[in-house]
Amino acid sequence: MTEKILSEKNLVVRHSLLELIEHWAIAISGLLLLFTGIFELPVAKRYYIITVPGLGWSADFITSLYIHYAAALVFTAVGIFHLAYHGFRGEKGMIPQTGDLAASVKVMKSLFGFGQEPPMHKYLPEQRWAYVGMAFIILMLIISGLIKTYKNIYAPDMSLAIVLTATWIHNIFFVLFFLAFLAHMAAIALRPNWPMVRGIFTGKVRLDYARHRHALWIADIKKRKTSNH
Amino acid sequence: MESPKISKISRRSFLQITAGVAALTGMSLPTTVQAGSDTLSTLIDLSLCDGCVDRETPACISSCRGINKHKIPKVVDSIPEPWPRKTIEDWSKKQGVTNRLTPYNFIYVHKAEIETAGRQQTIFIPRRCMHCDNPACATICPFSANHKNENGAVVINPKQCFGGAKCKDVCPWEIPQRQSGVGIYLHVLPGFMGNGVMYKCDLCNNRLAEGKLPGCVEACPRKAMIIGPKKAIEAEAQTRARQMKGYIYGKKENGGTSTLYVSPVSFELINKTMTKKPGQPDMKPDVKRRMVGTDPLGKTVLSAPVLGLAAAGALGWFSRRKKQVKTEEKDND
Structure with a gap:
């Protein structure tokens, strides 16, 4: 412990270092998934997001998909790791309790x-x-x-x-x-x-x-x- | 959504068409050709298509328009202005346009004047959705309003489509066309989300379900179009291309399609006669399926749960072992 x-x-x-890594891996990949998920909707051109410096790529659905997949790889692997690792160790601190x-x-x-x-x-x-x-x-x-x-x-x-x-x-x-x-x-x-x-x-x-x-x-x-x- | 599980062309219809082809070309299709549950493919033989020059409108176009004339509901009188980009695409007052793809016109015929080996040739090329093997227009539709059916037909469900035109953006030929002022978006947030419905050829999927042929195939007076099981059509395309020392388009383009053009003239030359414009796609040979680059990463994503489990197992074993060693050391002390 x-x-x-x-x-x-x-x-x-x-928190242990491992828990910090898990949290930030999920947080950063989750945010990337959130944004590239939004960019998978036809919004970037319509809402002029492409004119924001650095977001010129946002209307290219295939580019967004590359990032979405890369983030999904981390998100999925870490999510499953978290569930399995802490589950096998019987850590229940975050599971709701009576009352x-x-x-x-x-x-x-x-x-x-x-x-x-x-x-x-x-x-x-x-x-x-x-x-x-x-x-x-x-x-x-x-x-x-x-x-x-x-x-x-x-x-x-x-x-x-x-x-x-x-x-x-x-x-x-x-x-x-x-x-x-x-x-x-x-x-x-x-x-x-x-x-x-x-x-x-x-x-x-x-x-x-x-x-x-x-x-x-x-x-x-x-x-x-x-x-x- | 009308999506027949397996579309079957009636054997009679199929044989009618193949018999016609055989009569015209002096060949017969391979004996393995059968109507059935296979993925379908169409063959468009450019050596046979004459663009119906003797008619006001080519037969394939007339037939397609006749079949699909009631597809688009009445467009609202005042089309909501999208915000902030105010693009409205309204073809309702230009329904008669037949020289390009529009929401009211799913097929058109391009006329190519080509000079090869000092000889002038006129080639007519009917253009419509290619019904790709792995169509990005369908797979990354955010609402799955566009779907590839088991029979190979790529079909947009107008009741689910919001008209965002993503399908058009990812299609190398920009086939789907938008009609604003119709569709589900009118009932959600018309000013902020969606902009109509995308329309394109659906290979007459409903007719296929009834055992009928697609309108363009049925109407072609020179039987320049045939439809059948994919493998048989591919074999037929190879045979014809070999016999006319010609070329095939659609077999490998965009990762493979269910529409094979066979031409006595190369598609490089045909493509040179085409200028890509809205509703008038070009015919660039070997056009790549852009999503193919994302496939390796996607496959890694599919293996991610195993990676996560393996890492959890390994780390779990390691920490148990560490604890065990510590306990043993403590006991020894």
Whole structure:
């Protein structure tokens, strides 16, 4: 387990290097997929996106497809890796737990100045729900995207029912992915969440913040440390 | 969408046409030719097409227009102005145009005056959708409104098409043509999304489903067009090209198509008589399928789940092993 309290530096290790790599690989490839996915719609010429310096290529659907495929390779491989690796290790920190819904409501209310936040684990209850939602969206995008890729290369005359299903799942979940991304950004914009932002860049968050907001997590780390000795 | 699972030309119709061809050319098709569930292909023999010079309009065009005359619904009186680029393509008042592809005209005939070996020759070339083997127009349609059927016909569903013209952009011959002011986009966000419906030859897919021939094939008075199972048509094209010491177009162009032109004159020379203009495609030999370059990367994407699983397995094994070694060291201490 990477999680470690660094009292002298007033820090606590929240994410391992592997987790940081996974997050940023998914984030960067996901954004590339989002933009090149938009460019697969006939919008670049119509909305003069091609006139934006550096985006002259955006109306060329084949160029966008190259980038879309390259990003999809990373997105799919890392997405499946994440699911398999952490799943096999039995890591359940981000899976919603009993009582998360009620706790989420409490946290949300507290963000707007109503009541106190309940003591929390490493991840906030609504963060766990958001994770499952995002994971489901990503999984649907991967499955439908793989079907569409197979069709592009090997089976242009694939059953129309399958093609239409995959296409519409891909389009609908593309919109949901975009909304989920906006929600993710909105969560970061909330002041109480700011201390967590450094965690996703450096892997560490402030210890005083963690003690105050993630008391259950810090207690957990201490308990594990004691039992290891 | 009317998409017959397997389009079958009735054996009778097919034999009628092949018998006609045989009578004209003094040949017969290979005995293996049969109507069936195979992918279909058409052969356009330019040594036979005379452009129907004795008619006001070539028979293939008249027949096609007759069959498709009700395909486009009434265009709205006031076509919504797209924003911000204000391109509107309205052919509803120019429905009579037959010398190019339009949403109301899916086939036209190009006349090529060519001089070869000191001899002047006139070649007539009917032009329409080539029904490619792997058509980018269909595979990357964002709504899958354009689809290649099992029988080889590439068909646009006008009820699903938003008229973004992506299919036209990725087609090396820019075949599909847009009519603004019709289609589903009018009911969604007409000013901001979509701009009509794309129209093109659908190989008379509905007629094929009824066991009939495509209109152009049926109407050709000189039987310059034939349709049949792909392999048989390819063999027939080879035979004819060999016999006339001629050339084939469409077999390898854009990665292969289901339309094979056979000509006594090279397509380099024919292409020189053509200037690519809207609705009037050229005939550049060996035109590449642009998506072919993306295929290797696409294949790697298909292997990505295995890569992810393999990496998870390897790293999982490595971290378990590391933990095991640590425990053993601790026990030894």
